[in-house]
Amino acid sequence: MTSSNQLLIKNGRVIDPANQLDTVTDLYISNGIITGLGEQPENFHPEQTIDASNHWVIPGLVDLSARLREPGLEHKGTITSETIAATTAGITTLCVPPDTEPVIDEPAVVELIHRKVENAGHANVVALGALTARLKGEHLSEMAALKGAGCVGLSNGKNTIKNTLVMRRAMEYAATHDITVFIEANDQYLSDNGCAHDGPVATRLGLPAIPYAAETAAIAQQLELIAETEVRAHFSHLSCARSVEMISQAKAAGLNVSADVAAHQLFLTEMDINSFNAQCHVIPPLRNQRDMEALRRGIATGAINAICSDHQPHEIDAKLAPFPATEPGISALETLLPLSLRLVEEHQIDLTTAINCVSNEPARILGIDAGNLSINSNADICIINPDAEWTLELDNIQSKGKNTPFIGWGFRGKVQYTIVNGDIVYSG
Amino acid sequence: MVNKATRPTDLLIGQDLWNIQLDANGKLKHFLTIEGLGTNILNQILDTAESFAGVNESVKKVPLLRGKTIVNLFFEASTRTRTTFELAAKRLSADVLNINISTSATSKGESLLDTLRNLEAMQCDMFIVRHANSGSAHFIANHAAPHISVLNAGDGRHAHPTQAMLDMFTIRRNKGADFGGLRVAIVGDILHSRVARSQIHALNTLNTGDVRVVAPRTLLPKDIEQMGVSVFHDLEEGIKDADVVIMLRLQKERMQGALLPSEQEYFQLYGLTEERLQSAKPDAIVMHPGPINRGVEIDSSVADGNRSVILNQVTYGIAVRMAVMSMTLSGSIGNKNTSDDKEDK
Numbered sequence A: 001m002t003s004s005n006q007l008l009i010k011n012g013r014v015i016d017p018a019n020q021l022d023t024v025t026d027l028y029i030s031n032g033i034i035t036g037l038g039e040q041p042e043n044f045h046p047e048q049t050i051d052a053s054n055h056w057v058i059p060g061l062v063d064l065s066a067r068l069r070e071p072g073l074e075h076k077g078t079i080t081s082e083t084i085a086a087t088t089a090g091i092t093t094l095c096v097p098p099d100t101e102p103v104i105d106e107p108a109v110v111e112l113i114h115r116k117v118e119n120a121g122h123a124n125v126v127a128l129g130a131l132t133a134r135l136k137g138e139h140l141s142e143m144a145a146l147k148g149a150g151c152v153g154l155s156n157g158k159n160t161i162k163n164t165l166v167m168r169r170a171m172e173y174a175a176t177h178d179i180t181v182f183i184e185a186n187d188q189y190l191s192d193n194g195c196a197h198d199g200p201v202a203t204r205l206g207l208p209a210i211p212y213a214a215e216t217a218a219i220a221q222q223l224e225l226i227a228e229t230e231v232r233a234h235f236s237h238l239s240c241a242r243s244v245e246m247i248s249q250a251k252a253a254g255l256n257v258s259a260d261v262a263a264h265q266l267f268l269t270e271m272d273i274n275s276f277n278a279q280c281h282v283i284p285p286l287r288n289q290r291d292m293e294a295l296r297r298g299i300a301t302g303a304i305n306a307i308c309s310d311h312q313p314h315e316i317d318a319k320l321a322p323f324p325a326t327e328p329g330i331s332a333l334e335t336l337l338p339l340s341l342r343l344v345e346e347h348q349i350d351l352t353t354a355i356n357c358v359s360n361e362p363a364r365i366l367g368i369d370a371g372n373l374s375i376n377s378n379a380d381i382c383i384i385n386p387d388a389e390w391t392l393e394l395d396n397i398q399s400k401g402k403n404t405p406f407i408g409w410g411f412r413g414k415v416q417y418t419i420v421n422g423d424i425v426y427s428g
Numbered sequence B: 001m002v003n004k005a006t007r008p009t010d011l012l013i014g015q016d017l018w019n020i021q022l023d024a025n026g027k028l029k030h031f032l033t034i035e036g037l038g039t040n041i042l043n044q045i046l047d048t049a050e051s052f053a054g055v056n057e058s059v060k061k062v063p064l065l066r067g068k069t070i071v072n073l074f075f076e077a078s079t080r081t082r083t084t085f086e087l088a089a090k091r092l093s094a095d096v097l098n099i100n101i102s103t104s105a106t107s108k109g110e111s112l113l114d115t116l117r118n119l120e121a122m123q124c125d126m127f128i129v130r131h132a133n134s135g136s137a138h139f140i141a142n143h144a145a146p147h148i149s150v151l152n153a154g155d156g157r158h159a160h161p162t163q164a165m166l167d168m169f170t171i172r173r174n175k176g177a178d179f180g181g182l183r184v185a186i187v188g189d190i191l192h193s194r195v196a197r198s199q200i201h202a203l204n205t206l207n208t209g210d211v212r213v214v215a216p217r218t219l220l221p222k223d224i225e226q227m228g229v230s231v232f233h234d235l236e237e238g239i240k241d242a243d244v245v246i247m248l249r250l251q252k253e254r255m256q257g258a259l260l261p262s263e264q265e266y267f268q269l270y271g272l273t274e275e276r277l278q279s280a281k282p283d284a285i286v287m288h289p290g291p292i293n294r295g296v297e298i299d300s301s302v303a304d305g306n307r308s309v310i311l312n313q314v315t316y317g318i319a320v321r322m323a324v325m326s327m328t329l330s331g332s333i334g335n336k337n338t339s340d341d342k343e344d345k
Helices: A079-088 A107-120 A143-148 A164-176 A200-205 A213-229 A241-252 A289-301 A333-345 A351-358 A360-366 B017-021 B039-059 B080-091 B112-120 B136-143 B161-175 B194-205 B263-270 B310-330 B333-344
Strands: A006-016 A021-030 A033-037 A048-051 A056-059 A061-063 A091-096 A124-130 A153-155 A181-183 A233-235 A257-262 A306-308 A381-391 A410-420 A423-427 B069-074 B095-100 B126-131 B149-155 B183-187 B210-214 B230-232 B244-247 B285-287
Touching: A006 A351, A006 A381, A061 A333, A061 A351, A061 A360, A079 A091, A079 A107, A079 A333, A079 A410, A079 A423, A091 A333, A091 A360, A091 A410, A107 A124, A107 A143, A124 A143, A164 A181, A164 A213, A213 A233, A213 A241, A241 A257, A241 A289, A257 A289, A257 A360, A289 A351, A306 A333, A306 A351, A306 A360, A333 A351, A333 A410, A351 A360, B017 B136, B039 B161, B039 B194, B039 B310, B069 B080, B069 B112, B080 B095, B080 B126, B080 B149, B080 B161, B080 B310, B112 B126, B112 B136, B126 B136, B126 B310, B136 B149, B149 B161, B149 B310, B161 B194, B161 B244, B161 B285, B161 B310, B183 B194, B194 B210, B285 B310
Parallel strands: A006 A048, A006 A056, A061 A091, A091 A124, A124 A153, A153 A181, A181 A233, A233 A257, A257 A306, B069 B095, B069 B126, B126 B149, B183 B210, B183 B244, B210 B230, B244 B285
Antiparallel strands: A006 A021, A021 A033, A056 A381, A381 A410, A410 A423
């Protein structure tokens, strides 16, 4: 790690969706803050200069959903291992869900995480607090205290709140304190411990199936509660075409909702399970081609606000079992930017939209000052060589979790530098 | 033994796994699923089984697999499948080890892979595996040492290929080798049935003219038509003019899962009685993979009647399993060495 009070990034193509900026210019950084763009501020004597000619200079990525596994599951990942992996992938801020062990349902756990993040000194980390105590769906968490400790939102993680009255009250209370509620829509009765999409592949392989309605029925119910309580809500990890439609309609009706999709949902379908490829065991499950295309369109039209990694690192043994007995999830930090850029390569979206979906928009949803290159903002920056071609290989994965179905995939565009608070934390 | 943590293939599972059933010469190495196997292999199994059927009736024992050790690795309870595999192995002169895992290792927290490594250390040649999870036979085949053959004796809802082949053998014995003109109806809990999935693949690979499934919608998996069947919800309509009626076992748990209202209503709508069987062809045969629930999916008079071939299926199970074992363990030796037996018969 290199520390410097003043840093100059010269001649890069600066792309900053938050400020509708896309131009070749210089970026000036002093004491961790962006102090100039194109115009040199007074008394600027950079200790270090990066020549970014033929490179893209974009806001550091903001990942809406990354499980770092600490505290509680350090054999899968630690705050240090995963924040390092994040910076190699251009991600400068990670948002962690509350389902750690112990659960993030009291300020002490938030403080523990913040302290560990600070000691590690790589990417920034913000936390979602638990919506209910122990995520049990019975009693409200001390939301105001959690907000006071720095939580940027509340969520019940993968633990659906079955009691709709508790959910309604949790939303009302969150709305009282102006906190965003994050929802992973999943009706646990309908998903019924399934492990694959209810379609021809699950039928052929005899895998317990998860129907569309497990997600869409949950979204429909939550939207009614959101309308009634007027809470600000974000839907995480959409997987169905119908979900995109519902969110789109809710927005048109004036509800204060947003949504994201995990990058892998934009590239994989149930067919990729092939014959029991446990690396494709994810929840929500990979759906079909029609859904994948609808999710891509959702990104293009803005119905879906953001792309996240839904990073879930695992130890090797977690995927070494018959498919239904494996743990779901992908180690995905290092494919978030590559897959997003690949959407641009495949002419699904333009470059500004891709960058917006992984920086400015997620930061806006979290209500944090990140994901932009405005003057006086924190200097969280990612510099990319857009022409570098590379292949994802097992040995190059920095995350402690090596569980990804994207091994062997070719990508164009490689992170050269990652800068957090003005410090170069990674150089490729 | 290789340290699993450093084996790169462990992280790349799932690539072209169908092909792991065949060796470089296209011979059967594992028998995990019917899917992906050609008509030639299925017919080879049936022909070889035909030759072993003679062994069962007269000679009783052949020395084909002398010196080989076969492990019955059952993670789920089973009586007839395990017994017929054991008998088949013994008639081929192999040594058989029965391991009932549901009551031993896993309850002590040992992983499937650990169990596997321990058994490999005992110099075995074949694992016959039954496990509650779909995909377990593939998983074991993919991680076992290269010299070991894996036979799937039932994995979750996925496949039970030897059962399907003994059913094909039964159909062939009764209806002849050309399946083209046959109408076969499979009735009952298709959703949870590995037997049905393997039968559907086998029937279609053998070019059966008309394959049907008959069940209420709660017992049918989504998009089952894509496996090459037509779907019926009415029993009499579904088995109309059928040459073969295959009844599936209905587990009592299905009532708890709100899949069905009661056994009584199920029997009223889907139970096979003499009267209902009238809509099938006069010479139709009735099959069932067992164990049967009398009065739930099948009436006693049908199960014990002259069109029932249920007990023949059990007998043929031994010959079919001998065929698959000899083919996987000794390549084509099974075919060559037993041709004499066939002549004798």
